[in-house]
Every structure is written in C-alpha cells, then in structure tokens.
Amino acid sequence: xxxxxxxxxxxxxxxxxxxxxxxxxxxxxxxxxxxxxxxxxxxxxxxxxxxxxxxxxxxxxxxxxxxxxxxxxxxxxxxxxxxxxxxxxxxxxxxxxxxxxxxxxxxxxxxxxxxxxxxxxxxxxxxxxxxxxxxxxxxxxxxxxxxxxxxxxxxxxxxxxxxxxxxxxxxxxxxxxxxxxxxxxxxxxxxxxxxxxxxxxxxxxxxxxxxxxxxxxxxxxxxxxxxxxxxxxxxxxxxxxxxxxxxxxxxxxxxxxxxxxxxxxxxxxxxxxxxxxxxxxxxxxxxxxxxxxxxxxxxxxxxxxxxxxxxxxxxxxxxxxxxxxxxxxxxxxxxxxxxxxxxxxxxxxxxxxxxxxxxxxxxxxxxxxxxxxxxxxxxxxxxxxxxxxxxxxxxxxxxxxxxxxxxxxxxxxxxxxxxxxxxxxxxxxxxxxxxxxxxxxxxxxxxxxxxxxxxxxxxxxxxxxxxxxxxxxxxxxxxxxxxxxxxxxxxxxxxxxxxxxxxxxxxxxxxxxxxxxxxxxxxxxxxxxxxxxxxxxxxxxxxxxxxxxxxxxxxxxxxxxxxxxxxxxxxxxxxxxxxxxxxxxxxxxxxxxxxxxxxxxxxxxxxxxxxxxxxxxxxxxxxxxxxxxxxxxxx
Numbered sequence: 001x002x003x004x005x006x007x008x009x010x011x012x013x014x015x016x017x018x019x020x021x022x023x024x025x026x027x028x029x030x031x032x033x034x035x036x037x038x039x040x041x042x043x044x045x046x047x048x049x050x051x052x053x054x055x056x057x058x059x060x061x062x063x064x065x066x067x068x069x070x071x072x073x074x075x076x077x078x079x080x081x082x083x084x085x086x087x088x089x090x091x092x093x094x095x096x097x098x099x100x101x102x103x104x105x106x107x108x109x110x111x112x113x114x115x116x117x118x119x120x121x122x123x124x125x126x127x128x129x130x131x132x133x134x135x136x137x138x139x140x141x142x143x144x145x146x147x148x149x150x151x152x153x154x155x156x157x158x159x160x161x162x163x164x165x166x167x168x169x170x171x172x173x174x175x176x177x178x179x180x181x182x183x184x185x186x187x188x189x190x191x192x193x194x195x196x197x198x199x200x201x202x203x204x205x206x207x208x209x210x211x212x213x214x215x216x217x218x219x220x221x222x223x224x225x226x227x228x229x230x231x232x233x234x235x236x237x238x239x240x241x242x243x244x245x246x247x248x249x250x251x252x253x254x255x256x257x258x259x260x261x262x263x264x265x266x267x268x269x270x271x272x273x274x275x276x277x278x279x280x281x282x283x284x285x286x287x288x289x290x291x292x293x294x295x296x297x298x299x300x301x302x303x304x305x306x307x308x309x310x311x312x313x314x315x316x317x318x319x320x321x322x323x324x325x326x327x328x329x330x331x332x333x334x335x336x337x338x339x340x341x342x343x344x345x346x347x348x349x350x351x352x353x354x355x356x357x358x359x360x361x362x363x364x365x366x367x368x369x370x371x372x373x374x375x376x377x378x379x380x381x382x383x384x385x386x387x388x389x390x391x392x393x394x395x396x397x398x399x400x401x402x403x404x405x406x407x408x409x410x411x412x413x414x415x416x417x418x419x420x421x422x423x424x425x426x427x428x429x430x431x432x433x434x435x436x437x438x439x440x441x442x443x444x445x446x447x448x449x450x451x452x453x454x455x456x457x458x459x460x461x462x463x464x465x466x467x468x469x470x471x472x473x474x475x476x477x478x479x480x481x482x483x484x485x486x487x488x489x490x491x492x493x494x495x496x497x498x499x500x501x502x503x504x505x506x507x508x509x510x511x512x513x514x515x516x517x518x519x520x521x522x523x524x525x526x527x528x529x530x531x532x533x534x535x536x537x538x539x540x541x542x543x544x545x546x547x548x549x550x551x552x553x554x555x556x557x558x559x560x561x562x563x564x565x566x567x568x569x570x571x572x573x574x575x576x577x578x579x580x581x582x583x584x585x586x587x588x589x590x591x592x593x594x595x596x597x598x599x600x601x602x603x604x605x606x607x608x609x610x611x612x613x614x615x616x617x618x619x620x621x622x623x624x625x626x627x628x629x630x631x632x633x634x635x
Contacts, residue, residue: 031074032058032135034089035065041084049080058135059179066136096133096182097158098190099209099260105133105182117189117253122168127216128256129154130171131190133161133182142179149173152213154237155259163259165211188253192261195253198246203227203267203341208240208252209260218257225251228338243267245342269296269333271343274351275387275430279320281353287316287333287343295336300353301329301345320353328352363569363612364390367417367430368582368605369409385419387430388582390568408564409607410448412439417609420445439471447488449497451617457497457510459488464497466510477513479506487528487565490617491535498537500526505539505548520552528564531616532587533571540565545576545585558585558592564608571614577605 037046046065050057053076055069069077078088095104103109109118122128132153134142137160146153151166151174163186166174175183198204210218218238223229226242233239241264244252252261268291275286287298290313298305298318307319316333323329328345329352344350370384407420418438419426425442426435442448447459454469461484465476479485481501488499495511498519505526507516520526524541532538536555537548545558545565562578574585582605585592 031071032092033067036087038085053077093159096161100192101190118187119185127165129186130164131184132164135179135181146174154211165213195249202246205264205267207262210238211257221255269341271341278352281320281322293335297334299332301325361611365611367609369607409609413454449490451494459485489531492616500529520548530565566608566610567614569612577608579604
C-alpha cells in the first residue's frame, strides 16, 4: 500500500524558503475509521465491505483495523459491518499538540503566524527538527525504518506524532513512507511560550528540552545562549535547566535541535530598582529586590563596589565605586551561591553615574500600596510600597512584614505619603526610608480628602468627619447604612462628598451634614470613585470602570475594574489598580492600556495615589511639590 492511495503529496521542496503550510495534506472528502472486529468476525468480509465502499485499509493492527473511506460511505460501511459483530469509531483525533501550539494538520498552520517565528529551510546536510505524524499508533517496523534512514526519533507528542531530528535529505525520504501522513518543520512558535517580550534586564531559570543524535546535539547552541547550565541529563532526549538573560531567551526558539522551553522562575537574586537612579561616584544608593543574602557583591559596569551592606532579603546599601564611566551603567548583583542578576543601565529604570540623584517626587508619580499574600497558607505576609513614575519605571520598592495590608494611601498638602491600614496610619518617607507618626485621625480611614484651605474630610467605616487644617474636629455624622464606605472624593464646592458604599455611588453634604440623593446604583459593589475636571464621576467595581454624570447616566464603560482610582495632575489620565497590576485610561482618547505594572507573584495593589494628582476640591495642581529632600551623607 502506497501513500498515493489515500493522501495527495505536495512537491517536497525542503530547501526552498517558502511553501504552503505543510509538506503533505489530507485528501478532502475522506475520513478515517477505527474498525474493531471480534475474533469470530470474518476478516475477508470486512475487507470486501471496505473495498466495495471505495475505501482503503491503511493498516491492520490485529486488534483493530485503520481504514480510510469517502465521507459519503461512512454510514454505509458502519451499517454493513454491524451484522459481522464489528464496531466502528469515527471522528478520530488528528490534531497535533505541540509545546507552544495546537493545530489540525488537515488545515495546516494558521495564516497569521509571524514569518520570523517560522522555519523555512535547513542547510543541506544539517540536522533540524521535524514534526512527523503517522497514520495511526506506531508499529515497531515503522520506527525501525525511519531510524534506518539516519533520522532520530526523539520525542512523542499527541496525536501519533513525533519530533524527529533529520537532515533535509533524510526528511525527503521518510516523508514518502506510506505510514507517514504529515511532515513539517518544528517552527519556533511551536516550541513554547513567546520569550521575545521578556524584560531584557532580568535573568530567568529556564527548562529546555533538546535532542541529541548520533552526529550532533543541542549542547553547543544552548551553551552559547545560557549564562549557566545548572543541570543536564538524558541521552537522546536531553533536559537542561539553565539560567539566561531575558534579552537572550528568545534565541532558544531558533536552536535547530531544541524542541521545547519554558520559564520556571525569575532567577534570584532579582533586582527591582536602584534608588536614587542617578548618583556620582562615591555616593551611596539602595538597591531593592529579593533574594539578597550575606556576602552579596555588586559591580557597576564591571567595577566592583567597595562597600555592600545587606540590609535584608530585599535591600542592599551600596557605594558607587570610583570610575571614569558616566551615564548609564549595568549593575550586576551576585550572591555566594553563584547566582547573579543583571540590571541594565540602558533600561528605562537603569542606573546612571553622572548627575546628582533625583531625591524628591515629581507631579504625576505613582505611589502604590500592595498586599503580599502568603503563597503557602491563606493569609498575608505584610505590605509593600512602590514608587513609580508615569512611564512604569520602578524608582523604589519597599516590602516588610510590619507594613500591613493597605487600606488607602493619601498625600497630604505638604507632600507626605500617608500609608493607612485598618488600625493605624504611618507617614512614610521614601527618601530616608523612615516611618514617622501620621495624624491620628487617619488610622483606619478609607479616604482622607483636603479642601483648598487644607481642611480635611475623613471617611472611616460609615462615619464622615471634618477636621481643621490643624487636625481638630469640626463636625461628624454617620450614615444610616451599616455598610462601609470604600471610596470618596470631594467636589469643587467644598461641601459635596461623593462616595461608594456597597452597590451605590452616593452623595453627602459635609457642610450641613445632610444626606443627598444617591447618584448611581449597580448590581455589583462599587469600590472607588473620583470626580473628573468636567464634573462627571469615575466609578470602579471589580470588573468595570464607568464614567457617570451626576444624574446617574453611564456615559462610558471601560472593561476592567479594580480596587482604587487615581488621576493625573490635569485629570486627563485615570490610573486603575487591581489584582493584575496598574493600568491607565486616557479620558480624552478613550484608550485603555493593558496592565502597565505587573506585580510580583502573590502581590495585589489595594491602594493608589498620584503625586500632585487632580482633585476637584483643590482644582488643578493640587499638592505643592515640597523642596527637594536629599539623603543624608553615607545613607
């Protein structure tokens, strides 16, 4: 039996830089059947029924028979075989399940694949990997015949498919075997996840699956890419665990004898940020990250720091070495376990040796309060503060067990960052990394808002209170509802407070301490609200963000919700924080971004503030930026 009886061969042009989608395609209008006879069934009668229907026996496995028949004859064959005590199964799985893609070989590779993620040829005499699908379950003689041609059958993949290492000349031979129904190159996009978008300044621990043949292996090519090969085992099918820079990881897809790869974890130590980002030689900076241990060392553009102090698992205090280099430099943090992490000076958040450091906030910077979830048991491991600029650059990261689950963040008129949990409030100075006492009234607040005179409106639970600029109380009232207010904002009239409580966006007169008619009702709990420059409202639940006018009409719905809202200084850009990170929404262009700040694993943003952010109660340029605060010498 030859393949021509059941498949249409395309011209085998392995060395040409283009072709349709696969080297062979299935014949249209035909279907495979799995015929299972009983010992008493007549084999000759079965064969005759299949022949009468114009079909072909592809292979007789003994316990079952694989046949190919025209689609219109399937019902006839099934009904005629039934009296012979023969069962027939159709709809056999033909899809091929590869590490990075699943496709139906009867259809071929999708047309929208980026050509750079495909292979179109291998040089003559050089081995590469092919996807080879057989007509059915493997027979030992098939395996032996393919290997006799010089090919190496390395990895089995569902369904009846193998990854085979071969030269183009060998592939031309086994592609014409009668039991081979599909042959194609193993393309880069089929080998695993897309590594092209990994951050370039991060090192990753990566699992790599490779193939070794009698004449070649993937060892040399993997070694050229890997910073370190942590382990290697196997003979024909090789498994590597390697450490590789993010900028080099995508090259793994182009290694001819690599068939799969996947990122296991970010290598430790992991460097998040250097603060300040610009400093002259001889000054001291703090490097934040995780995985730092005693004996850590740091180089700046290859020059070792003369002084490295390990402040904890997440921080290093490091002296910038004396060097003639200026401008961006790469930082390399190494620990005694022979692990290291590269932090690129050329990245947006890279470190520069030249100008004095930026040591104060600028309008538009984001301050995020995160909760750290325990990855092993239900509960939390403390909190985290992040200082980010609007282009998603980490300027500072601080995490600690004593920094509790954030309830809210706010910035007072003097520019102080106040971190509020359920029971207390802390004034946190990100420049000196010191905590100071915050106003006592802020403890447990879900919102603290300031009017033009610096007076505060504090919302806690279902209670609303006003305080003078010196903190003394001037009035308070409680809402009838037992629900807790989750977010609030103060209008330009200095009296109208809009708030979110349960499934409602409500309003309250904080001058007369009188409730106002509710503005908006929903089927979902509303979590936060802000007043936009045009007087409309922005409200968020856990799935959507809505622009609402004061009559309660929804003007726009933005897919994606969150737990907190903040506005840019001119009020044109909304920042929305949620479990997946922080994303932005341009209120002028109506364009939403994907999460711009993806957080470390087991972390969730629960509070958000923007330095100098828009506040209707204070108008544009809400908070004055304080005079620069520089670090003390040697800190």
